[in-house]
Amino acid sequence: MLKTRIIPTLLFKGVGLVKGVAFDSWRRVGAALQSVRVYNMREVDELIFLDISATPSGARPDFREIDELADNCFMPMTVGGGVRTIEDIRGLLAVGADKVAVNTAAVETPELVRQGADEFGAQCIVVSIDVRRGIDGKSEVVTHCGRKATGLEPVQWAKQIETLGAGEILLTSVERDGSMSGYDVDLVRDVSAAVDIPVIASGGCGNYEHMADVLGCTRVSALAAASIFHFTEQTPREAKRYLAERGFRVRL
C-alpha cells in the first residue's frame, strides 16, 4: 500500500534557513546543509526546500546551493523558489532535485507547467499554491511569497494546473503557516477532492493530532510541516508512529 508521506519543509532565505508566521516575522533556524544531513540520517520520507527570497528579489534559483544539498540528500527532494523558465527546471533537475516546485511563474505563465511536464514528465512538476483567506472567509491564491493577490479561486486554479500537466500540488495556507494551530482542513478537503493528482497539505501543523485530523477527513496524500520540527521536540518518525497506531498507512 502507498504510504502517507510526512515531509519536513526547509525555507531558505539569503544564507540560511528561516521559519516565519503567516509568511512574515522570519526567524533564523540554522544552516541548510546541516539540516539536510540530520534529516538524511533520520531517513525522512522526503524533503521540500524552498528559496523564499528568490522570486521577491528577482533572482534565479541558487543552483550551487542546491547542488551541494542534493549531494548530501539520499531521499527525494522537491526544490522551489525563483523558478521561471524551462531552463531553470532543467538546471535544478540536473543538480539533483527530484521534483521542481513552481508557484508565481505558474500563475504568470501557465504554459511553463505544460512545457515542463512535456519535457520532464508530469511527475516532477509540482505546483505550489499559496492561499490566503480574506475576512469574508473567501480564499484566494497569492503569489510572490504571499505578497501579491491573484484573484484566482484555489479549487479552480488547482483543476486548471492539473489540466496543464502538473504532477502534484503543494497547498499552503498562508494564515496557518507558522501558527501551529492545525491545517486548514476545509481548504485541503476541497482541493484534494477536486483533483486526481496528489496533494501535499502545508501550513499550521503544531502536533501529531493535527496530522491525524487532516488525514482523517480529506483525500490528502502527504503532509508538509516545518515549525513543529524546528521549534518542538516532535519528530517525523514519532509522528509516523502516532499515525500508525491510529490506523494510517505510513512508512516506519
Added chain:
Amino acid sequence: MASGLTIIVDYGLCNTDSMLRALEECGAARVERTRDPHGVAKADRIVLPGVGTFFAGMRNIREWGLLDEIKARSERGTPILGACLGMQLMASTGSEGSCNGPVEGLGLICGEVVRLAPQNADERIPHVGWNEVTANGGRLFDGFPEKPDFYFVHSYHVCLDRSSEEAGRGDYCGGFTAAIQADDKPIFGVQFHPEKSQKNGFRLLKNFLSI
C-alpha cells in the same frame, strides 16, 4: 568495493548527481557519467537513470548516437540497470510525451510502456511516494526482507511480454511490474528510485554492483 567502471548514461534529462553519489556510497570503485557513445563503450556496468518523458529520453539517446552503443554493450553481456524512466526506455515501445503515438525504445526487454490505470478514486496519478515491492526472487533483491519499501514517482509502467522477466511487483493500480530481470542477459530494471530509497535502495544498488 565493486571493481570495474560503472557508466551512468546522461541523456540530458536526469538527476545524474544523485545516482553518481549513491553508487559511490555503495562502493563502486569508479563511476563516470557520459553523453558520448565512446564513454559507453568502455563500461563494465551501465546505469540508465531516470527523469523525463519516454519521448524526450529516446530522442536524446538517438540524437546523441547512444542507441547503438547501449544495444551493443547489452549484446556483449554488460550488466545494465535502468531506474524509473531508465527502466521504461529498455522496453520495445512507449508513448509518454509523444504526439504521434508510440515511439521505439531501446528494445532490451520485450514490452510496452503504458499509463497506470487507477482502480479507484484513492489511486492518484502520478504514483508518488513509498510503496512496497513484492520480490519474485532475482539477484537485485538478494538479502532483502519481505516487501521492502521503495520510493516511486511515475505515471507509466512497463507491461512485459514475458511474465518470467518480472523480478518484483508493485501494489498500485491493480498491480504493476516494479522490477525486471531479463531471462537471458544481465539486464535489470526498477520502476522506483533506488538512489532515493535510503537503506533499501542502497542495498539494491550494492547487489547490482556485485553482478
